[in-house]
Amino acid sequence: MIKRTDYLTRSYDKPDGHTLAAYERDLDGYQVARRVLTTMTREQVVDEAKKANLRGRGGAGFPMGVKWSFMPKTVGAKPHYLVINADEGEPGTHKDRTLMEQNPHACVEGCLIGCYGIGAHVAYIYVRDELHLSKARLEHAIAEARAKGYVGKTAFGKDYAVEVYVHSGAGAYICGEETSMLNSIEGRRGEPRMKPPFPANAGAFGCPTTVNNLETIAAVPTAFGMGCEAFSKLSALHAAGDGGVRLYGLNGHVKKPCVVELAVGPTLNELIFEVGGGVLGDRKVLCVIPGGSSTPILRPEETVSAIDPKSALHPWHGKSVFDVPLGVDTMRGVGTMLGTCCVTVIAEGTDPVACMHNLMQFYRHESCGQCTPCREGSAWLERLCEKLLSGKSSMEELDSLHDIANGIMGNTICAFGEGTAMPALAFVQKFRKDFEAYARGERAPGSATLTLEPWS
Amino acid sequence: MPFALSPERERKLTEILERYPTRMAATLPLLHLCQEQEGYVSDAIVDYVTKRLDLPEAHVKGVVTFYTLYNQHPVGKHQVWVCRTLPCALRGAGALLEHCEKRLGISCGSTTPDGKVTLRTAECLASCGTAPMMQVDREYHENLTPAKVDQILSRLVGS
Numbered sequence: 001m002i003k004r005t006d007y008l009t010r011s012y013d014k015p016d017g018h019t020l021a022a023y024e025r026d027l028d029g030y031q032v033a034r035r036v037l038t039t040m041t042r043e044q045v046v047d048e049a050k051k052a053n054l055r056g057r058g059g060a061g062f063p064m065g066v067k068w069s070f071m072p073k074t075v076g077a078k079p080h081y082l083v084i085n086a087d088e089g090e091p092g093t094h095k096d097r098t099l100m101e102q103n104p105h106a107c108v109e110g111c112l113i114g115c116y117g118i119g120a121h122v123a124y125i126y127v128r129d130e131l132h133l134s135k136a137r138l139e140h141a142i143a144e145a146r147a148k149g150y151v152g153k154t155a156f157g158k159d160y161a162v163e164v165y166v167h168s169g170a171g172a173y174i175c176g177e178e179t180s181m182l183n184s185i186e187g188r189r190g191e192p193r194m195k196p197p198f199p200a201n202a203g204a205f206g207c208p209t210t211v212n213n214l215e216t217i218a219a220v221p222t223a224f225g226m227g228c229e230a231f232s233k234l235s236a237l238h239a240a241g242d243g244g245v246r247l248y249g250l251n252g253h254v255k256k257p258c259v260v261e262l263a264v265g266p267t268l269n270e271l272i273f274e275v276g277g278g279v280l281g282d283r284k285v286l287c288v289i290p291g292g293s294s295t296p297i298l299r300p301e302e303t304v305s306a307i308d309p310k311s312a313l314h315p316w317h318g319k320s321v322f323d324v325p326l327g328v329d330t331m332r333g334v335g336t337m338l339g340t341c342c343v344t345v346i347a348e349g350t351d352p353v354a355c356m357h358n359l360m361q362f363y364r365h366e367s368c369g370q371c372t373p374c375r376e377g378s379a380w381l382e383r384l385c386e387k388l389l390s391g392k393s394s395m396e397e398l399d400s401l402h403d404i405a406n407g408i409m410g411n412t413i414c415a416f417g418e419g420t421a422m423p424a425l426a427f428v429q430k431f432r433k434d435f436e437a438y439a440r441g442e443r444a445p446g447s448a449t450l451t452l453e454p455w456s
Numbered sequence: 457m458p459f460a461l462s463p464e465r466e467r468k469l470t471e472i473l474e475r476y477p478t479r480m481a482a483t484l485p486l487l488h489l490c491q492e493q494e495g496y497v498s499d500a501i502v503d504y505v506t507k508r509l510d511l512p513e514a515h516v517k518g519v520v521t522f523y524t525l526y527n528q529h530p531v532g533k534h535q536v537w538v539c540r541t542l543p544c545a546l547r548g549a550g551a552l553l554e555h556c557e558k559r560l561g562i563s564c565g566s567t568t569p570d571g572k573v574t575l576r577t578a579e580c581l582a583s584c585g586t587a588p589m590m591q592v593d594r595e596y597h598e599n600l601t602p603a604k605v606d607q608i609l610s611r612l613v614g615s
Contacts, residue, residue: 189522293542455547
């Protein structure tokens with residue numbers, strides 16, 4: 001069921017919505033951080049955070065409170081750091097940018113609570129370089145908060161220093177991977193690190209570090225403001241440990257592309273038709289990418305198979321996957337991922353091989369090149385799509401696509417490899433006929449389309 | 457000629473160095489400052505950053521070549537990046553790019569002969585809900601139509 005909320009987005013589309021004056025006036029700005037820092041202990045903060053069932057909004061969906069609890073209980077010789085991932089660049093994802101531009105103070109207030117909860121005194125917000133307005137709004141918000149004494153040596157008059165800095169990327173998708181981001185903050189090439197050690201033990205500058213997505217941290221003041229359990233209960237999936245409200249994005253062939261704030265748990269059908277107004281030209285949905293290009297596509301014809309009454313998905317057994325509430329675990333259950341919760345809608349009439357080709361160009365360009373299977377594999381996948389589309393491929397080559405994709409998965413340092421291989425396999429498996437039509441020479445080269453109508 | 461930061465950027469660098477526990481961490485921000493001033497990362501800049509932060513030259517060159525937004529060669533006065541990734545492509549990014557190429561009379565990846573505009577594609581710029589879009593210098597232009605693009609480009613060409 002669609003349940004619209006405006007905890008994070010109340011300031012949106014107001015001319016002064018990004019300022020401290022508006023944040024304090026309309027959203028009780030910084031009152032929550034003040035209460036948390038002046039009346040709660042670090043342990044209480046982490047225990048409370050766990051109750052929010054706030055699953056990481058960056059894509060992996062790890063519970064935020066649990067992540068905070070991995071940090072060393074006492075701060076030793078090495079300082080602790082909070083790193084905020086605002087390197088939004090997953091194709092199809094356009095939500096964090098709206099928060100930075102239109103509600104930057106929620107991000108800063110979240111950093112204050114987050115730093116206190118993990119014992120850190122410094123937060124770095126890593127923003128991709130292209131987002132100049134986002135960076136300017138965050139810098140402005142930090143300066144305003146510093147002038148009021150919320151950020152600085154004695155946050156809210158308490159003997160606890162918190163500094164928040166914006167660190168700009170320089171054009172590399174891979175820096176959204178947390179260990180790559182740490183390298184980038186340290187001034188290195190953004191190549192992912194082996195895990196373990198995990199960032200909570202050895203992160204930025206070799207010190208204990210928590211990396212949270214920007215939307216995750218921006219939701220923290222809301223969660224603590226109403227009580228984390230109450231926040232979790234807003235979600236239709238509260239009982240399944242997937243709580244709160246979050247931003248949903250809609251893009252692609254949908255009538256009304258947008259970013260909206262909803263209680264966790266709408267279905268794809270509700271999002272596309274109730275929020276998005278349906279598909280352009282009232283066409284049928286060919287498939288959707290549920291949460292950024294690394295999440296395998298879903299087709300409306302797919303049904304849930306969960307005959308076991310004990311299965312969490314049993315209530316939807318036999319129904320379309322488009323009628324399952326979008327949640328971290330429900331999407332995993334239907335063979336994809338919730339990812340960033342920004343849905344790309346692809347209408348009937350679009351060529352799925354061309355879609356995959358476009359995405360493989362992306363992955364080839366963005367592979368950091370450190371691991372051979374990913375560096376070479378992403379290029380092979382792209383070339384194969386190109387050959388298929390130009391009528392120069394064969395069935396034998398098409399079959400090799402599976403081997404290439406499977407050769408990447410599990411053989412790389414970071415999850416970029418899976419992020420490339422999983423959507424590739426999904427496209428080929430779910431649109432086998434289209435791929436075969438090219439391989440057999442039944443579809444004319446150069447006929448592939450991505451747009452439904454001429455651009456105007 | 458050796459490179460030197462302008463006094464204003466020099467002040468900014470002092471601020472930046474205070475944010476991190478190591479000097480190396482200033483590599484990316486300092487390169488941004490230098491490129492802002494010079495337009496691209498020249499050999500003189502690599503040399504300057506190497507000495508200023510006391511780093512091996514290989515480190516600085518490694519960073520410059522890893523990240524796509526450091527220009528390794530001189531570029532035009534204005535930068536146009538057309539987002540080419542799927543969500544934009546579904547809404548006409550292909551035609552948008554062709555339109556830009558035709559209007560500017562250059563192919564993607566090159567600079568107009570008068571040095572005013574460099575045209576390139578970008579990977580997803582987090583503006584999928586307002587596709588198709590392009591970035592011009594520091595600004596995003598969204599929900600683009602041919603008329604809007606013509607307006608933007610003629611302003612750049614006439615600048």
